[in-house]
Amino acid sequence: MLKKLLEEQYGITGEEYVKLDRFDAVRGNGNLYVITRAGGRQAEDIDELEKIVEHLRSYGDQHVPAFMRSKEGHLITTWEEEQFCVLASRLSGKQQNLNLGRRLAKFHERGKVVPFKIERISRIGQWKELWEKRLDQIEKVWSELLYQTPENEFEKMFVESFPYYLGLTENSIQYLVDTELDDEPVESDGGTVCHERFSRGSWGSNYYIKNPFDWVFDHRSRDLAEWTRERYFRNTQTYEQELRQFFIEYQNVSPLSAFSWRLLFARLLFPLHYFECIENYYITSSEQQKRLLEEQLDRTLKQSTEYERFLSKFYQSAGAPLNAVNIPVLEWLLVR
Numbered sequence: 001m002l003k004k005l006l007e008e009q010y011g012i013t014g015e016e017y018v019k020l021d022r023f024d025a026v027r028g029n030g031n032l033y034v035i036t037r038a039g040g041r042q043a044e045d046i047d048e049l050e051k052i053v054e055h056l057r058s059y060g061d062q063h064v065p066a067f068m069r070s071k072e073g074h075l076i077t078t079w080e081e082e083q084f085c086v087l088a089s090r091l092s093g094k095q096q097n098l099n100l101g102r103r104l105a106k107f108h109e110r111g112k113v114v115p116f117k118i119e120r121i122s123r124i125g126q127w128k129e130l131w132e133k134r135l136d137q138i139e140k141v142w143s144e145l146l147y148q149t150p151e152n153e154f155e156k157m158f159v160e161s162f163p164y165y166l167g168l169t170e171n172s173i174q175y176l177v178d179t180e181l182d183d184e185p186v187e188s189d190g191g192t193v194c195h196e197r198f199s200r201g202s203w204g205s206n207y208y209i210k211n212p213f214d215w216v217f218d219h220r221s222r223d224l225a226e227w228t229r230e231r232y233f234r235n236t237q238t239y240e241q242e243l244r245q246f247f248i249e250y251q252n253v254s255p256l257s258a259f260s261w262r263l264l265f266a267r268l269l270f271p272l273h274y275f276e277c278i279e280n281y282y283i284t285s286s287e288q289q290k291r292l293l294e295e296q297l298d299r300t301l302k303q304s305t306e307y308e309r310f311l312s313k314f315y316q317s318a319g320a321p322l323n324a325v326n327i328p329v330l331e332w333l334l335v336r
Helices: 002-010 043-058 100-111 127-146 153-182 221-234 239-253 258-269 272-283 287-302 304-312 314-318
Strands: 016-020 023-028 031-037 077-079 082-090 192-195 215-218
Touching (some): 002 023, 002 077, 002 082, 043 100, 100 221, 100 239, 127 153, 153 272, 153 287, 192 221, 221 239, 221 258, 221 272, 239 314, 258 304, 258 314, 287 304, 304 314
Antiparallel strands (some): 016 023, 077 082, 192 215
């Protein structure tokens, strides 16, 4: 089906189907053609992404795939009543996570000099508003459950745990607000091309592909925080050495300001892992998925004290120059 789509809509002859993590691809002409659903994106969204792609490629990033235009010249093509985009990337095997911190820093350096205003995917300065909106939505669900008998173990855990995570969220929002009031951003704190959720697997397992459908325009600390969060939960016992090495690699290219460190910490303090677990439970209709999310919530709650310990020593673990740049720490975390 995919080879037929490429041939009829793009005039490209594909050789073989390749499964790339979350994406379908077809190999041909020395390229990988990544075929992805447009996901309800408007033509204006895709136009903006294409401009960012061209900018990054012009700055030498060979692992950013190019948008292909259909025979009619469109970036979005309709096929069997669905909308697709096709991205072309040169075949390039992946060196397993070699100097990922350094590579991410270079990606951010290229992304911060985008020579046009980014509007459609921008999240700059929106964290407080987005976090408050998310908190309000979950608090509404919690309030409705409060005076009911929980239907299952998940709801029981949610009802009992939410006040704690409400407090943690309010702390993260206050830390963010204080950062924006007290600290002056420097030149390197401008927006750059980031990812919704950057992790070690974001650029693929077998091939380097920096997929533009993963991108948002935001402060670089977003990617650093989400990489850190994922690494911590991947292995809560052995994350520290990898964490320190990653930040050394990153800062060899792009040192972090006090403003960056504080935004990064505010984002780690925000309990995104908890929120996503609750949200996903109420979105899914799959009983199997609900059971997995119940297990995930149980683990999250059992690890809450350990997560506080991680937060209390994060600056030290990552090598932040606390004394040199006067970064405030949360007293309540230190006494736990």
